[in-house]
Amino acid sequence: MTGEAELATPTGTPEFFDALLEDDPNELYENAPCGYLSTRPDGTIVKVNQTFLTWTGFRRDELVGRRRLQDLLAVGDRIFYETHYAPLLRMQGMVREIAVDVVLSSGERLPVLANSVLKRDAGGEPMVVRTVLFDARERRSYERELVAARQRAEAAEARARELAQTLQSTFMPPVALDIPGLDVAGAYHPAGDGSEVGGDFYDVFPTGRGTHAVVLGDVSGKGADAAVVTALARHVVRAEVFHRPSPAGVLGVLHEAVRRAYPERFCTAVLVEVAAGDDVVLTVCAAGHHLPVKTDGTRVDRLGAAGTILGMLDETHLQDRRYSLEAGETVVLYTDGVAEARRGREFFGDRRIETLVAGGAGRPAAEVAEGLAAAAIDFQDGRPRDDIAVVALRRPS
Amino acid sequence: MGVAERNNVVVGGRPDGTPIVFAHGFGCDQNMWRYVEPAFRPSFRTVLFDYVGAGRSERSAYDAERYSTLGGYARDVVEICEELDLSDVVFVGHSVSAMVGVLAYLDDPARFKALVMVGPSPRYIDDDGYTGGFGRADIDELLDSLESNYLGWSTAIAPLIMGNADRPELGAELTESFCRTDPDIQKRFARATFLSDNRADLARVAVPTLVLQCSDDVIAPVSVGEYVHRQIPGSRFVQLDATGHCPNLSAPKETIAAIEAFLAGL
Numbered sequence: 001m002t003g004e005a006e007l008a009t010p011t012g013t014p015e016f017f018d019a020l021l022e023d024d025p026n027e028l029y030e031n032a033p034c035g036y037l038s039t040r041p042d043g044t045i046v047k048v049n050q051t052f053l054t055w056t057g058f059r060r061d062e063l064v065g066r067r068r069l070q071d072l073l074a075v076g077d078r079i080f081y082e083t084h085y086a087p088l089l090r091m092q093g094m095v096r097e098i099a100v101d102v103v104l105s106s107g108e109r110l111p112v113l114a115n116s117v118l119k120r121d122a123g124g125e126p127m128v129v130r131t132v133l134f135d136a137r138e139r140r141s142y143e144r145e146l147v148a149a150r151q152r153a154e155a156a157e158a159r160a161r162e163l164a165q166t167l168q169s170t171f172m173p174p175v176a177l178d179i180p181g182l183d184v185a186g187a188y189h190p191a192g193d194g195s196e197v198g199g200d201f202y203d204v205f206p207t208g209r210g211t212h213a214v215v216l217g218d219v220s221g222k223g224a225d226a227a228v229v230t231a232l233a234r235h236v237v238r239a240e241v242f243h244r245p246s247p248a249g250v251l252g253v254l255h256e257a258v259r260r261a262y263p264e265r266f267c268t269a270v271l272v273e274v275a276a277g278d279d280v281v282l283t284v285c286a287a288g289h290h291l292p293v294k295t296d297g298t299r300v301d302r303l304g305a306a307g308t309i310l311g312m313l314d315e316t317h318l319q320d321r322r323y324s325l326e327a328g329e330t331v332v333l334y335t336d337g338v339a340e341a342r343r344g345r346e347f348f349g350d351r352r353i354e355t356l357v358a359g360g361a362g363r364p365a366a367e368v369a370e371g372l373a374a375a376a377i378d379f380q381d382g383r384p385r386d387d388i389a390v391v392a393l394r395r396p397s
Numbered sequence: 398m399g400v401a402e403r404n405n406v407v408v409g410g411r412p413d414g415t416p417i418v419f420a421h422g423f424g425c426d427q428n429m430w431r432y433v434e435p436a437f438r439p440s441f442r443t444v445l446f447d448y449v450g451a452g453r454s455e456r457s458a459y460d461a462e463r464y465s466t467l468g469g470y471a472r473d474v475v476e477i478c479e480e481l482d483l484s485d486v487v488f489v490g491h492s493v494s495a496m497v498g499v500l501a502y503l504d505d506p507a508r509f510k511a512l513v514m515v516g517p518s519p520r521y522i523d524d525d526g527y528t529g530g531f532g533r534a535d536i537d538e539l540l541d542s543l544e545s546n547y548l549g550w551s552t553a554i555a556p557l558i559m560g561n562a563d564r565p566e567l568g569a570e571l572t573e574s575f576c577r578t579d580p581d582i583q584k585r586f587a588r589a590t591f592l593s594d595n596r597a598d599l600a601r602v603a604v605p606t607l608v609l610q611c612s613d614d615v616i617a618p619v620s621v622g623e624y625v626h627r628q629i630p631g632s633r634f635v636q637l638d639a640t641g642h643c644p645n646l647s648a649p650k651e652t653i654a655a656i657e658a659f660l661a662g663l
Contacts, residue, residue: 041647042640070615075531076538079591082616082642083424083492090646091428100542126647147544 035133041090041118041126043068052133057105069131074101074109085116089129093118099140102133111140157195164190164197167227171201171234179204179212181276182325183394185366187373191222191337191387198387199226199267200335201234205241207273213241216333216391217269217289229265232257233310237271247271247285248318251310255287255318258311266311270304270333280325280395285318290339293354294323294331297361300354303331328397330368332357337388341376348379365392398455400480404446404473405453408481410438415510416483417441420474422492422516423590426452429491432649436657444481448473450582465585467493467593471500478508487660489513491645492616493590495625499598511663512606513656516617516642517625520594527596530618536591543584599628606632607659609652613640633659 010016029036035052039045045063053060056072063072070081077100088095096115104110112133121127168190177184186202199219207213215237219229236257240250251271258267268288275281284292288309291302307318325331334353341348356375360368369392377384400406407427410417417437419430427445434443447454448470463469474497478486486509490498495517502509521529522536606629610622619636626634635655639648 074538074542075535076540076542078615079535079539080542082614083422086641087425087429087643087646090643091425091431 034135035112037069037131037133039069039129039131041129043070043086043129045069046128055104055110055135056102062105069129072102074103077101085114089116089118090126093120099136099143111136113139161193161195164195167197168194171230173203173205177204177391179214179274179276179393181395182274182280183365183396184214185364185369185392187366187369187388187390189337189373189377189384189388191384196222197224197227198222199230200337200387200389201230202333202389202391203234203238204391205238207245208242209245210275212274212276213237213247214272214274214333214391214393215269216335216389217267218335218337218387218389219267220265226265229258229262229267232261233267233269237269241271241273245273246320247273247283248307248320251285251287251307251318252316255308255310255316262311266309268309268336272303272331272333274325274393282323282325282331283320284323285320287316287318288312290334290336290350292331292333293357294325294329295354295358295361296326296329297358300358325393325395327395328362330357330361330365330392330394332368332372333391334372335387335389337384337386338372338376338390340386341379341384341388343379343381348376361394362397365394368392368394398458400473400476403449403455403458404477405455406477406481407445408442409434409445410441410443412442414440414442415485415487416444416478416481417487417489418444418446418474418478418483420488420490420494420497421447421451422490422494423586424492428452429643429645430489431646433645433653433656436649436653441487444477444483446473446477448586450579450586456579459579459582461581461585464582464589466589467497467500467595470494470497470589471504474498474501475505475508478505484508485510487511487513489515489656490517491515492642493518493593496593496595496598499595499602502604503598503601506603509604511604511660512602513609513659514606514625515609515645515652516611516614516622517608518617518621519596519599519625519628521591521616522594524594527624528618528620530615530621531591536587539591540584540587543580543587596624596628599625600630602629602632605659605663607656608632608634609644609655610634610636611639611641611644612637614642616642635659 030050032051035055036049037045038047045067048063070078073081085095085098094117098114100114101109101111113136114131114133116129116131118126119128172188177186184204190198199221202216204214217233219226219233233254236254237250240253244250251269258265270286270289270292273283284304286304287307291304294301294303303323304321305319308316339348339350356372360371369390373388373390376388419434421427421429426447430445434445437443450459450464488498488509495514496519498512502512521531522533523529608622608626610619626632637644637651639651641647644652
């Protein structure tokens with residue numbers, strides 16, 4: 001019924017007394033499993049135990065009255081001793097778990113953890129410092145490994161961030177956007193701290209038949225897996241636009257490409273073909289994406305017809321719609337990082353976007369695009385939870 | 398945020414007295430002057446502060462670039478003097494702050510009346526014809542030492558509340574902040590300190606200057622203190638009996654007496 005094991009050596013046996021007598025206070029001091037040092041407040045060694053002598057290889061008479069504790073430390077640790085250890089000891093009467101290296105008589109080093117207490121005399125003046133040193137070889141190598149691991153992690157994080165930013169930059173045109181006769185600009189802000197590559201992309205380029213294509217899209221997910229789909233989307237659109245005059249036709253091909261290559265991924269996009277001559281004609285197709293906003297400052301229209309998400313369903317419903325862009329009008333394309341920016345339960349929302357875009361009509365496209373992105377970021381206290389991409393095109397008055 | 402809050406400035410003594418500014422060195426904070434500053438309250442206006450990044454300064458004001466050289470710390474000193482509208486300042490700098498005081502003086506000479514340099518070194522690393530006391534490898538080892546004490550010194554680790562049964566007047570608040578700081582800040586201050594070379598600035602000092610030299614100081618050896626004394630025209634040199642690098646802690650009475658004697662002769 002008893003839950004406790006009986007001690008093998010009861011307290012009354014001869015073996016018990018032998019062990020007790022062997023461990024008298026002097027024996028405990030000299031051969032304790034740690035080094036003991038007693039020093040003057042200036043560090044001069046006044047007493048040292050056998051364990052410390054055995055560890056360091058010094059003779060007692062080489063240390064007592066001749067050396068100071070700090071003299072036994074490696075040079076870097078000696079500075080640390082003077083600037084931290086000694087002041088702390090003096091001020092608070094104790095220090096503990098200080099990692100230092102003791103230089104042995106052989107010149108080798110012994111990593112130790114030191115605890116010290118300062119004993120004062122009756123008048124409050126420092127009298128003696130008692131220091132205990134623990135052999136910390138294993139622990140130190142483990143801690144060094146931890147420090148090295150932290151440094152490697154920081155370096156890896158920096159590399160990943162750089163890679164993400166490099167990859168991300170390929171999802172945006174490398175040069176300033178240009179469509180003759182129009183004012184075009186884009187804005188992009190990554191989610192969070194930008195350490196992860198996002199799924200938003202945009203592009204503006206000539207089609208080879210005198211028109212220009214403007215595309216803006218968003219691939220589901222984040223990180224490297226999403227990035228391969230984003231790269232595919234951008235390149236398929238670039239390639240297909242050259243021989244398909246219909247945005248709906250181009251996005252239909254993109255749908256097939258995504259569905260076949262990455263069945264678990266999907267994307268949304270808006271593709272606009274811009275024919276800028278005496279008149280400016282926009283052919284718009286939206287696939288599962290927020291419809292572009294067009295405004296002259298008073299009137300606000302949405303362009304295009306709501307189409308299906310790309311790469312998701314077997315069937316697609318994608319339509320081209322044609323609009324003219326009049327002098328003084330601005331069109332803005334944006335991703336859901338803008339519309340779905342959240343503050344608590346509140347969304348930034350389409351209404352706010354329309355108000356902002358209408359208010360910015362007549363201003364340069366760059367101001368409109370950056371202004372909208374900045375407003376969405378401010379709305380979520382400066383830390384966007386999703387990528388934000390905006391393209392604005394304006395026909396000057 | 399004002400400079401006074403930023404640098405945790407503590408003013409004491411006589412409001413109409415000559416201002417005496419005490420600056421702590423690398424390692425800890427204004428508590429280094431705990432045993433010295435009170436002696437000057439009856440006749441001086443005493444000013445204590447923590448450099449940004451140390452003690453109870455405002456951590457958010459820390460600017461890695463500004464504090465990567467001693468000039469940034471000297472800016473702290475000048476800005477404190479400006480904020481308090483101090484003139485005829487007696488500046489007492491311990492350790493690296495002795496040189497910070499020289500830089501602050503050169504920045505705004507009209508404000509300073511005298512410099513007291515406790516354990517100064519204008520360059521810690523040996524150079525041709527100059528013995529600073531350290532090799533470059535020693536300093537790298539110090540930086541490494543700070544790294545290995547990362548766990549013990551980091552403010553990221555919640556400090557242990559340690560009793561001071563034998564010195565209850567120090568209280569628990571001290572042990573929480575004294576000598577503890579962000580390890581990156583600590584390393585940057587160590588680099589700014591131990592890689593500095595301000596030898597050329599010494600000859601430009603033209604106010605009464607006292608060099609207080611400890612015996613047996615591994616950080617600022619006697620030969621370095623003598624070098625500083627030789628380079629600053631008309632400076633006074635006093636060798637203390639105190640050993641180590643912190644006479645303000647280990648021998649406050651001797652330190653106070655030396656500073657008082659110097660100031661009485663101005």
